[in-house]
Amino acid sequence: MCGIVGATAQRPVSEILLSGLHSLEYRGYDSAGIALLDDGQLYLSKHQGKVANLEDAINANPSNSHVGIAHTRWATHGVPSADNAHPHVSHNRVAIVHNGIIENHDALRKELQAQGIEFSSQTDSEVIAHLLYLELHKGEDLDQALEHVVERLEGAYAIAAIDIAHPERIAAARHGSPLVLGIGFGEYFVASDPLALRQVTNRFIYLEEGDRVSLTPKHYHVWARDGLTVERPIVELKDKLDQASKGEFDHFMLKEIYEQPRVLAETVSYAGLPTVDETIFGDNASAVFDQVEAIQIVACGTSYHAGMVAKYWFEQHLGMPCYVEVASEFRYRARAKRPNTLLLTISQSGETADSLAALRDAAPGEFLASLVIANVDNSALVRESDLVFLTQAGPEIGVASTKAFTTQLVGLLVLLLAFGRRKGLDAEVQKQLLLALRSLPDNVEAVLAQRARIEAVSERFIQKHHALFLGRGVYYPIALEGSLKLKEISYIHAEAYPAGELKHGPLALVDEDMPVIAVAPNDELLEKLRSNLEEVRSRGGELYVFAPEEAGFESSDRVHVINMPHCDAITSPITYTVALQLLSYYVAIQKGTDVDKPRNLAKSVTVE
Numbered sequence: 001m002c003g004i005v006g007a008t009a010q011r012p013v014s015e016i017l018l019s020g021l022h023s024l025e026y027r028g029y030d031s032a033g034i035a036l037l038d039d040g041q042l043y044l045s046k047h048q049g050k051v052a053n054l055e056d057a058i059n060a061n062p063s064n065s066h067v068g069i070a071h072t073r074w075a076t077h078g079v080p081s082a083d084n085a086h087p088h089v090s091h092n093r094v095a096i097v098h099n100g101i102i103e104n105h106d107a108l109r110k111e112l113q114a115q116g117i118e119f120s121s122q123t124d125s126e127v128i129a130h131l132l133y134l135e136l137h138k139g140e141d142l143d144q145a146l147e148h149v150v151e152r153l154e155g156a157y158a159i160a161a162i163d164i165a166h167p168e169r170i171a172a173a174r175h176g177s178p179l180v181l182g183i184g185f186g187e188y189f190v191a192s193d194p195l196a197l198r199q200v201t202n203r204f205i206y207l208e209e210g211d212r213v214s215l216t217p218k219h220y221h222v223w224a225r226d227g228l229t230v231e232r233p234i235v236e237l238k239d240k241l242d243q244a245s246k247g248e249f250d251h252f253m254l255k256e257i258y259e260q261p262r263v264l265a266e267t268v269s270y271a272g273l274p275t276v277d278e279t280i281f282g283d284n285a286s287a288v289f290d291q292v293e294a295i296q297i298v299a300c301g302t303s304y305h306a307g308m309v310a311k312y313w314f315e316q317h318l319g320m321p322c323y324v325e326v327a328s329e330f331r332y333r334a335r336a337k338r339p340n341t342l343l344l345t346i347s348q349s350g351e352t353a354d355s356l357a358a359l360r361d362a363a364p365g366e367f368l369a370s371l372v373i374a375n376v377d378n379s380a381l382v383r384e385s386d387l388v389f390l391t392q393a394g395p396e397i398g399v400a401s402t403k404a405f406t407t408q409l410v411g412l413l414v415l416l417l418a419f420g421r422r423k424g425l426d427a428e429v430q431k432q433l434l435l436a437l438r439s440l441p442d443n444v445e446a447v448l449a450q451r452a453r454i455e456a457v458s459e460r461f462i463q464k465h466h467a468l469f470l471g472r473g474v475y476y477p478i479a480l481e482g483s484l485k486l487k488e489i490s491y492i493h494a495e496a497y498p499a500g501e502l503k504h505g506p507l508a509l510v511d512e513d514m515p516v517i518a519v520a521p522n523d524e525l526l527e528k529l530r531s532n533l534e535e536v537r538s539r540g541g542e543l544y545v546f547a548p549e550e551a552g553f554e555s556s557d558r559v560h561v562i563n564m565p566h567c568d569a570i571t572s573p574i575t576y577t578v579a580l581q582l583l584s585y586y587v588a589i590q591k592g593t594d595v596d597k598p599r600n601l602a603k604s605v606t607v608e
């Protein structure tokens with residue numbers, strides 16, 4: 001999604017801005033731009049494509065400017081192009097960058113056009129620049145002008161603005177899209193993600209909904225939604241910077257796949273097992289958990305798949321009703337109230353617009369409390385939920401979620417243990433689960449040791465256009481996750497079905513060009529799955545079976561068995577996931593796609 005970086009300093013800022021944009025590249029974008037104030041002039045550079053194009057242009061024409069704003073754009077309104085790239089400028093005086101969507105842009109555009117204003121882009125954002133110009137033209141101060149402009153905007157925004165009449169200042173505002181203020185020495189910054197500023201500071205203020213800020217190199221000022229000055233806490237980030245580099249790996253995705261044994265172990269140890277340390281969820285967690293009778297999970301994409309896995313776990317082991325729904329549906333439908341239900345959102349970024357809206361949409365009294373499983377501390381979902389479980393995955397840069405998903409599953413197992421204590425979870429199951437969590441990193445290592453086999457198999461997908469993933473029971477959401485990963489990064493159309501559904505339709509698709517990937521652990525549904533796979537085979541389908549040796553599958557012509565380690569039943573959805581992640585990764589490598597930044601996708605989806 002779009003990224004914002006702004007800096008006002010006593011030193012030149014263009015390098016800071018470019019380095020910030022580079023850090024945000026992983027989020028997905030199609031164009032980039034920068035606006036700098038230099039000697040009473042506004043200098044603008046906007047380019048379609050990579051930040052490197054913008055960088056070349058700046059290097060060819062270096063600037064000593066001490067104030068500037070920059071942006072990576074992910075097209076929503078208007079095609080990817082230099083004209084539509086931000087910053088947007090009005091009357092060569094004011095420049096703005098915007099994340100989010102201005103829903104009333106059409107009406108505003110017409111109103112501005114009626115006043116003779118000419119537009120140079122197709123974006124919703126450009127109206128902000130012109131509205132700001134008109135306010136400034138009345139003689140208003142930049143901060144005041146922005147205050148009046150945001151009053152007219154409907155939708156979601158994070159905005160940063162500069163004006164040639166205020167040569168040291170950046171004015172910024174947030175409503176519905178993240179924005180942080182970075183604190184330096186004799187310099188201040190704004191960005192949509194602290195990662196963009198980690199080269200220059202580790203001290204941040206996370207702006208709240210409706211906040212506005214004013215920055216100069218010497219001071220900053222924050223106003224809350226009600227227009228009153230407010231003090232927001234300064235947060236010092238302590239995570240290591242090198243987590244955002246690829247190290248010895250070719251791609252962030254591969255690095256993140258390989259980090260899983262470590263981050264899974266760290267997430268387990270964070271929970272303070274063998275007895276769950278419930279204070280990690282929040283002070284009030286134990287009192288809330290005592291009353292929970294049902295769980296409503298809401299999430300998107302991969303995080304939604306984690307929720308689907310949890311439904312199998314919670315209902316099987318706790319007999320606790322668990323409902324799972326994608327956030328974009330949940331938020332827009334009339335819902336029946338269920339008593340004593342915990343609203344559980346799951347989100348790597350903690351900023352996903354639909355998941356956040358779902359949380360905000362919950363009516364007072366509709367849920368007992370809200371809990372989020374997230375990977376990013378201080379993200380909007382973390383700040384706005386009653387309770388929090390922070391996975392210990394560390395920054396996930398690859399757009400395709402890997403370690404965030406598997407650590408979410410560990411978080412859900414920790415929750416299962418916390419509820420298990422209250423719901424009489426069988427002591428033997430508890431013991432098994434604790435042992436399984438302890439041996440999980442080793443099991444994942446064993447899957448990673450299959451890398452060469454999976455890479456070899458992946459070559460067979462180069463000419464394929466479609467793939468079918470099959471699983472049964474708790475492995476159905478794992479099949480869904482495998483198919484999402486494959487389509488996301490290799491652009492092969494992939495679908496997942498519960499294997500029992502095969503003959504109700506998808507079997508018609510099976511022929512020699514359709515690889516069928518089966519998740520086949522040695523469990524009580526294995527024989528049923530085996531019959532389903534025979535149905536595929538007898539129709540000429542080519543099978544890729546992920547199964548342990550004891551499941552008794554043998555490789556033969558058109559059957560490729562990938563041996564999985566023997567692992568505990570309850571955590572084995574996690575280990576099978578890792579194998580499917582590797583498959584997608586290597587297929588994408590064979591196809592030569594941009595693994596870490598697949599086309600059209602963004603890392604955190606902060607617009608609806």
Ligand code: AGP
Pocket residue numbers: 300301302303346347348349350351352355399400401402485488602603604605
């Ligand atoms: C996963 O590979 C995807 N990139 C995507 O489905 C993602 O899981 C989804 O957008 C939800 O994101 P979140 O976990 O940050 O809320």
